[in-house]
Amino acid sequence: MSSPAVDAVLATPAPAAAARTDVARAFAPASVGNVAVGFDILGHSMVEAGDRAEVRRLAEPEVRIAAIRGCVADLPLEPHKNTAGAALLAMREALDLPFGFELTLHKGIALGSGMGGSAASCVAALVAANALLEQPLSREALYRFALEGEAVASGSRHGDNLGPMLLGGLVLATHERLLRIPVPPAWHCALVHPHCVLETRKARAALAGNYALGEFVAQSANLALLLAGCFRGDAALVREGLKDVLVEPRRAPLVPGFIRVKQAALDHHAFGASISGGGPSVFGWYACRADADAAASAMRAAFAEAGLDSDTFVAPVDGPAATLVDALPDEA
Amino acid sequence: MSSPAVDAVLATPAPAAAARTDVARAFAPASVGNVAVGFDILGHSMVEAGDRAEVRRLAEPEVRIAAIRGCVADLPLEPHKNTAGAALLAMREALDLPFGFELTLHKGIALGSGMGGSAASCVAALVAANALLEQPLSREALYRFALEGEAVASGSRHGDNLGPMLLGGLVLATHERLLRIPVPPAWHCALVHPHCVLETRKARAALAGNYALGEFVAQSANLALLLAGCFRGDAALVREGLKDVLVEPRRAPLVPGFIRVKQAALDHHAFGASISGGGPSVFGWYACRADADAAASAMRAAFAEAGLDSDTFVAPVDGPAATLVDALPDEA
Known part of the structure; x- marks a missing residue:
């Protein structure tokens, strides 16, 4: 005898699941980068602020930015010039995906604030897009795409904001890996x-x-x-x-x-x-x-x-x- | 009823105990300084080599070096020019001791070897001298005197060799403190x-x-x-x-x-x-x-x-x- 609850999960119709995965939304918290002594390599998340991203699966193998709203609006809509767009481009190309993404950003972190605003847009977009993949990747595996996006914003590949947004908490972020610190x-x-x-x-x-x-x-x-x-x-x-x-x-x-x-x-x-x-x-x-x-x-x-x-x-x-x-x- | 063994310890005559504390000898192991990534701040002990020191309590409030033997002999005998002598001078002055020390060193670590030879002489001398104090200090409290000695040898106050010799194992040594790393x-x-x-x-x-x-x-x-x-x-x-x-x-x-x-x-x-x-x-x-x-x-x-x-x-x-x-x- 199986329980009704398990039956209900198993009986979830496939079409509904497919429809649900055509769009996903994610929130990435702000972060404190450097943490005084770990320049470019240490940061922690700060949940009280953050960016949100909505990503829609496109039949066309491309990345588009539909809109940017919230506390910052005057950001480039060309995906390769936009930190979140560049991260999605990096993901799409590396995974050789047969489909594309349309991104809508809602900025909750001011630019030039030192709270990891560009990183939060990258991470929110990647976490949402990841949910649209047939086989979603680990948070660690998203890191290299996020670094590509961060480089567009700051001219430097550094993960001290990306790491804590991807893993939570205090994170050591080298060029190659992330490690959560208790x-x-x-x-x-x-x-x-x-x-x-x-x-x-x-x-x-x-x-x-x-x-x-x-x-x-x-x-x-x-x-x-x-x-x-x-x-x-x-x-x-x-x-x-x-x-x-x-x-x-x-x-x-x-x-x-x-x-x-x-x-x-x-x-x-x-x-x-x-x-x-x-x-x-x-x-x-x-x-x-x-x-x-x-x-x-x-x-x-x-x-x-x-x-x-x-x-x-x-x-x-x-x-x-x-x-x-x-x-x-x-x-x- | 007490056991004969305990009685024997308790019955140790006071004059014999006092005589025993007129001289003490200590071994300090070699060390690996820097450990590749902790320049001047990280080191670990290497017990397979080391320096030995014999320290004798003097009635006169001074520090003398009686002899230096072992694998290095041509070191200065003037205490303020000798790394171990300078460490004992620093201890004597800081504690305002009413007595002095006579030091004999037996070098087991070659100078200029990168194995912490100067630090081992400092630490062996201090650990031996510490045993002659009425109230011996903690190993951490000896550190500042050891730094004075190390400065004579290298021209720099750094504790990456001193720390592991004082505490054992892998040690983080800042200017102010030592911390053992598991x-x-x-x-x-x-x-x-x-x-x-x-x-x-x-x-x-x-x-x-x-x-x-x-x-x-x-x-x-x-x-x-x-x-x-x-x-x-x-x-x-x-x-x-x-x-x-x-x-x-x-x-x-x-x-x-x-x-x-x-x-x-x-x-x-x-x-x-x-x-x-x-x-x-x-x-x-x-x-x-x-x-x-x-x-x-x-x-x-x-x-x-x-x-x-x-x-x-x-x-x-x-x-x-x-x-x-x-x-x-x-x-x-």
């Missing part, structure tokens, strides 16, 4: 996004030039302390390690009010605080949500002193990965 | 020391100049993979990470036959292989002792092809810390 569930991030734009390419240009070996030794030690602290769930080690001595000094002048905002973050028992991704957003890590909430308010006030309104986000460091969703936001 | 007991290191000298200062001079940010990113990713592999006991991650893209290319020309020796190390299933410390010794990591033994022989043969005789050492990566011992080697 983080205690109580640890929270406060992320504050001031209403000004810092283009990723400009943020990267601030890093041009040469570096001394000693700078790297100090930053490596901090990275090692942070990783050891995460693997051991030891906040004291993270407090020692969560300090960017390499990149932050070069980028801080590009973020209005940075010194005061960082101090506000630290004043609320932060493990550490720094610039999120290429900036101008600033983040701090905390032992609990209450500290992160208090810090977010103080950081917002500090940006206000610098003449900038801002949005605040508080979420667990060990945040979720991108997921399939039922619908794009209603914009009626 | 390593599976089966993992072994093959270390081969060719009979030529590469002065630490010369090895450091090869690293002068500027570095590109991209080099740091690649090396950071490797360091992160190595650490994650150790915390998870995952050899595949260590295989990905144990590659020095930053320092080895600059130092390799200083090590005769390096390319062939490294290849010999890799040919025997190494996780990775590189220069030990400042060189010229070369090391590889292996999943088991048998692989490490085979590799050590092949590496020795490769050095022989370059015209160099060499010594081989095979020991667990998770090796022991420095220990008190009963006697210096008999040199009669």
Whole structure:
């Protein structure tokens, strides 16, 4: 005797299933790239903001972008110039698919915010498109397509935002692979996004030039302390390690009010605080949500002193990965 | 009723105990500094070689070096010019001790070998002297004195050799602290020391100049993979990470036959292989002792092809810390 519930699943008619897989929608969360000590290789997801993508299967073997809506609209609709479009092109070509994709993006992350907006569009589009494949790929297998898309946005192949969106949580992202790093569930991030734009390419240009070996030794030690602290769930080690001595000094002048905002973050028992991704957003890590909430308010006030309104986000460091969703936001 | 054995211990006469603590002897193992991806911050002990120190308590508040014997004899006897002497001076001054130390060193590690010879002298002397204190310090508390000694030898305060000698095993050593990193007991290191000298200062001079940010990113990713592999006991991650893209290319020309020796190390299933410390010794990591033994022989043969005789050492990566011992080697 089989149960009615199992029978119902087994009896799902094939045509309905096929119809259901002609379109899929996904949400990819924002992320904090670099995490102070892992430039280009370390990031974590921040579920409080994100991009959504709707992907429709096309009979024609091509990639089209139907529309871009939400908080950013003036992005290129030519797929090879668009970060999400380029990711879908890379997927279609690598898998030699006999069909194509039509993409509609709903941006929930501002461009040039340091919250991984370009990566979120890539990942949301890939996760939705993946659901339309006969044999969907693993999240790790989507990574190389996502890197192609990210390169369109920033001119650099780096996965510190893509990795956490694909796998969730804190992720080490090399050129070749992703690895999730354990983080205690109580640890929270406060992320504050001031209403000004810092283009990723400009943020990267601030890093041009040469570096001394000693700078790297100090930053490596901090990275090692942070990783050891995460693997051991030891906040004291993270407090020692969560300090960017390499990149932050070069980028801080590009973020209005940075010194005061960082101090506000630290004043609320932060493990550490720094610039999120290429900036101008600033983040701090905390032992609990209450500290992160208090810090977010103080950081917002500090940006206000610098003449900038801002949005605040508080979420667990060990945040979720991108997921399939039922619908794009209603914009009626 | 108490047991005779306990009675015997309790009955140990106080004068005998006091006499026993007038002199102490310690052994500090060799070490592999840098471990390819942790320049100046990561090292592990190698128990198959080491230095010994005998320290005698002096009534006078001074530090003297009575003799230096073993495989190196032409070292300065002025304590502030000698690595172990400087470490004892730092200890005596910091603790404001009302007595002094007389040191006899027995060198088992060749100078300029890349096996942590100067660090081993520091640590052996400090561990022995520590046993003469009324209230001996923790190994972590000895670290700052050891750094003072190491600076005399290399001109740089770095603890990648000191740390593993003080704590044992694989150790992360920042300027401020030591942290032991877990390593599976089966993992072994093959270390081969060719009979030529590469002065630490010369090895450091090869690293002068500027570095590109991209080099740091690649090396950071490797360091992160190595650490994650150790915390998870995952050899595949260590295989990905144990590659020095930053320092080895600059130092390799200083090590005769390096390319062939490294290849010999890799040919025997190494996780990775590189220069030990400042060189010229070369090391590889292996999943088991048998692989490490085979590799050590092949590496020795490769050095022989370059015209160099060499010594081989095979020991667990998770090796022991420095220990008190009963006697210096008999040199009669």
